Amino acid sequence: MLGRPDQTVEFVRETVPVPYRAALAEMTARNARIAEGAARELVWLLEHPPVYTAGTSAAAEELLDPRFDVVEAGRGGRYTYHGPGQRIGYVLLDLRTRARDVRGFVHALEGWVIDTLGDFGVESCRAPGRIGIWTRDVDGREAKIGAIGVRIRRWVTMHGFSVNLAPDLSHFAGIVPCGIADHGVTSLERLGLAVSPAAWDDALLKRADAFLGALEQPCGKEAAR
Numbered sequence: 001m002l003g004r005p006d007q008t009v010e011f012v013r014e015t016v017p018v019p020y021r022a023a024l025a026e027m028t029a030r031n032a033r034i035a036e037g038a039a040r041e042l043v044w045l046l047e048h049p050p051v052y053t054a055g056t057s058a059a060a061e062e063l064l065d066p067r068f069d070v071v072e073a074g075r076g077g078r079y080t081y082h083g084p085g086q087r088i089g090y091v092l093l094d095l096r097t098r099a100r101d102v103r104g105f106v107h108a109l110e111g112w113v114i115d116t117l118g119d120f121g122v123e124s125c126r127a128p129g130r131i132g133i134w135t136r137d138v139d140g141r142e143a144k145i146g147a148i149g150v151r152i153r154r155w156v157t158m159h160g161f162s163v164n165l166a167p168d169l170s171h172f173a174g175i176v177p178c179g180i181a182d183h184g185v186t187s188l189e190r191l192g193l194a195v196s197p198a199a200w201d202d203a204l205l206k207r208a209d210a211f212l213g214a215l216e217q218p219c220g221k222e223a224a225r
Helices: 020-035 102-119 171-174 196-205 208-213
Strands: 009-012 042-044 051-054 070-072 078-082 085-091 124-127 130-136 141-154 157-164
Touching: 009 196, 020 042, 020 070, 020 085, 020 141, 020 157, 042 078, 042 171, 042 196, 078 085, 085 196, 102 124, 102 130, 102 208, 124 141, 130 196, 157 196, 196 208
Parallel strands: 009 042, 051 070
Antiparallel strands: 042 085, 051 078, 085 157, 124 130, 130 141, 141 157
């Protein structure tokens, strides 16, 4: 039976921006080591310098102004912007030793972000037919405050989520974010909340046990062989 070298997940918090290409290479290598049973699972919290990333469904016409580096990410989804003031969580978990359920993983990941936003007084939700985490903007309209994008290799997850704490929202104008042209993008700062990366990480990690608990296998189920 496959097992993890250590039953605890490693949590890493970066305090300086990590270039996207370097992070993608590290994440890909860590994914392979986890699949081989040679590394612990990982939740990696960080920020990137400005970059546009293209998912597997990205359409060329949705890249409006490639003012920043454009990187093919290999995850699901379309174009996304990452940059300073946006907190990212890369979540690398072995679903062979947890519930082997892709939809359940994505649902739990969304719930983790939604619940953490709620701790700061922000009511957010999933929206039928639209990827990501949504809330009411200052004008009352629905706007995206967080993005979700995952990839699964050998039943080990990659990528994860991003949440807009205080990014330069004008940088999103270079793309059609996640292919959704008729809704805006917002941030905690735009909603009048000053939340530091450290404060966000603290709140998120307080809910980590609940998130991981939602991914445990049902009673009586064995891990995949």
